[in-house]
Amino acid sequence: MKILMLCLGNICRSPLAEGILRSKLSSDFEVDSAGTISMHEGEKADKRSIKVAANHHVDINEHRSRPITTKDFENFDRIYCMDLHNLQDALSMAKNNEQGAKVSLILDVLNSGKSNEVPDPYWGDLSDFEKVYQMLDEACNVIAKEINFNSKTI
Incomplete structure (x- = not known):
């Protein structure tokens, strides 16, 4: 299974996810990330994302930003978006309903009744990045359990 995480610039939220x-x-699983814009293409993740990830023993030092491409819709099984704008941008790139069905908001897996958008921490401080990390960690726990369960039942 191949999973793509998507945010705006691919330097804060999606590299964390x-x-x-x-x-x-x-x-056995492939996980990658991309952005809906190419403004930061080739750049490392934001230093605050790197720091928060490292604080939780997650290494994203090798990450380099890249924009999403139409090929991603062919190559990935799921595309998780951080917010509604990313979702709309991704859906506008999908060539058909099958590709569109791969796209969803990452926090939708929680069914928590809370906002289903991951806020962009770019203009915030380290505590905003930590809050984003916690949201994504909770969602990724659900995704990982589902994927691991489904791969064992196949």
Whole structure:
């Protein structure tokens, strides 16, 4: 199974989500991330994302930002978006209903009744990045359990 995490610039939220989920899955699964814009293409993750991830023993130092491509809709089984704008941008790139069905908001897996958007911490401080980490960690726990369960029942 191949999973793509998607946010705006691919330097804050989606690299965190990628690293968190990757740390919860075996190497049999592919986890990557991308952004809906190319403004930060080739850049490392935001230093605050790197720090918060490291505080939780998740290494995202090797991450480099990249924009989402139409090929991603062919290559990935699931595309998890951080907010409604990312979701709309991704759905507008899908060529058909099958590709569109791969796209969802990452926090939708929680069914918590709370906001289903991961706030962009870019303009905030380290505590905002920590809050985002906690949200993504909770969602990635659910995703990892589901994926691991489904891979054992196949």
